[in-house]
Amino acid sequence: MKKILVLGSGGQIGSELTMRLREVYGGANVVATDLNPERLTKSIQETGPTGKVDACQAQQIAEVVDKYNIDTIYNLVAILSATAEKNPMLGWNVGMGALINCLEISREKKCALFTPSSIGAFGPSTPLDGTPQDTIQRPQTIYGVTKVTGELLSDYYFKRFGVDTRSVRFPGLISYVTPPGGGTTDYAVDIYYAAVKGEDFVCPLKKGTLLDMMYMPDALNAAINIMEADASKLIHRNSFNVTAMHFDPEEIYSEVKKHYPNFKMTYEVEPIKQSIADSWPNWMDDSCARKEWGFKPEYDLPKMTKDMIEKLKIKFGK
Numbered sequence: 001m002k003k004i005l006v007l008g009s010g011g012q013i014g015s016e017l018t019m020r021l022r023e024v025y026g027g028a029n030v031v032a033t034d035l036n037p038e039r040l041t042k043s044i045q046e047t048g049p050t051g052k053v054d055a056c057q058a059q060q061i062a063e064v065v066d067k068y069n070i071d072t073i074y075n076l077v078a079i080l081s082a083t084a085e086k087n088p089m090l091g092w093n094v095g096m097g098a099l100i101n102c103l104e105i106s107r108e109k110k111c112a113l114f115t116p117s118s119i120g121a122f123g124p125s126t127p128l129d130g131t132p133q134d135t136i137q138r139p140q141t142i143y144g145v146t147k148v149t150g151e152l153l154s155d156y157y158f159k160r161f162g163v164d165t166r167s168v169r170f171p172g173l174i175s176y177v178t179p180p181g182g183g184t185t186d187y188a189v190d191i192y193y194a195a196v197k198g199e200d201f202v203c204p205l206k207k208g209t210l211l212d213m214m215y216m217p218d219a220l221n222a223a224i225n226i227m228e229a230d231a232s233k234l235i236h237r238n239s240f241n242v243t244a245m246h247f248d249p250e251e252i253y254s255e256v257k258k259h260y261p262n263f264k265m266t267y268e269v270e271p272i273k274q275s276i277a278d279s280w281p282n283w284m285d286d287s288c289a290r291k292e293w294g295f296k297p298e299y300d301l302p303k304m305t306k307d308m309i310e311k312l313k314i315k316f317g318k
């Protein structure tokens with residue numbers, strides 16, 4: 001049985017991935033940590049070991065790895081795109097600080113390492129329609145620069161030291177447990193919260209802005225399945241394109257309106273978010289992930305919308 005350390009368990013992905021990992025590998029085998037442990041959900045606190053770890057402090061990670069005999073690290077620590085653009089040094093220091101510590105500890109203590117990359121690893125000179133697995137990566141955000149650097153460093157540690165590094169390029173993730181942490185794709189979560197709460201929604205991206213997206217259950221499966229994949233079948237490692245759907249604000253708005261016909265959305269474009277979104281793929285080709293380790297998402301826009309609304313109604317007692 002794997003012994004897993006999750007760094008950043010309090011975030012949008014960590015709050016759900018930690019619980020899924022505990023279902024699969026057992027509560028005692030998944031140690032949930034965050035710089036801000038007060039962010040850990042009650043379910044996480046009640047189902048296994050937890051702790052405070054600053055991933056930018058190598059010693060703190062190493063102590064937990066030793067204490068629990070950890071063999072696999074899920075490094076979910078980063079500052080998301082829009083927030084990082086407001087404070088680029090923070091984006092760089094947190095993203096790269098956490099990653100280099102994880103890589104070094106994984107090398108010394110022979111851990112496998114998962115660190116998500118992102119659609120943010122691409123830029124305006126990338127082919128934006130059907131973005132290939134292997135293509136131009138010249139992002140224009142600090143977030144993207146950390147993601148490309150992370151992909152390269154992770155492949156370097158695999159090739160040079162044999163560290164079992166694996167990763168996926170997540171698109172915008174949509175979920176209802178923990179709100180997103182300041183990304184460009186957050187609008188696709190916020191729109192559901194507004195609709196269910198009976199509020200109008202102001203969209204920060206303009207009509208026609210296509211972006212790849214995925215519902216959280218598919219993202220959790222991807223994060224677990226890539227780490228379980230047969231290494232001999234992996235041609236790529238850091239990092240695989242994965243996507244489940246792509247849409248623009250009008251398409252998600254129409255889908256939400258099928259459930260809430262009186263729901264109103266207007267536009268107030270936020271220039272930083274718009275320029276980031278314009279530089280990211282309209283849709284990625286994820287055939288390598290499908291071929292090399294069997295990636296297969298289950299949720300499209302209508303199925304996700306139905307489930308999001310049902311879950312948010314329960315959350316808000318509507």
Ligand code: NAD
Pocket residue numbers: 007008009010011012013014033034035036039053054055056075076077078079080094098115116117118119169170171172173174179180181182183185
């Ligand atoms: P998030 O911002 O929701 O959560 C990050 C967590 O890390 C927070 O709980 C925060 O307290 C914690 N943290 C911050 N600094 C830390 C430090 N120094 N040490 C330990 N913990 C620290 O992020 P997320 O959305 O869960 O993203 C997780 C990973 O997935 C990131 O690498 C992100 O770039 C990537 N990703 C996310 C999305 C998405 O849509 N959510 C899409 C693509 C890639």
Ligand code: SER
Pocket residue numbers: 080081082117118119120143170171172173182183184185186
């Ligand atoms: N959801 C993330 C962001 O917008 C994509 O990596 O920053």
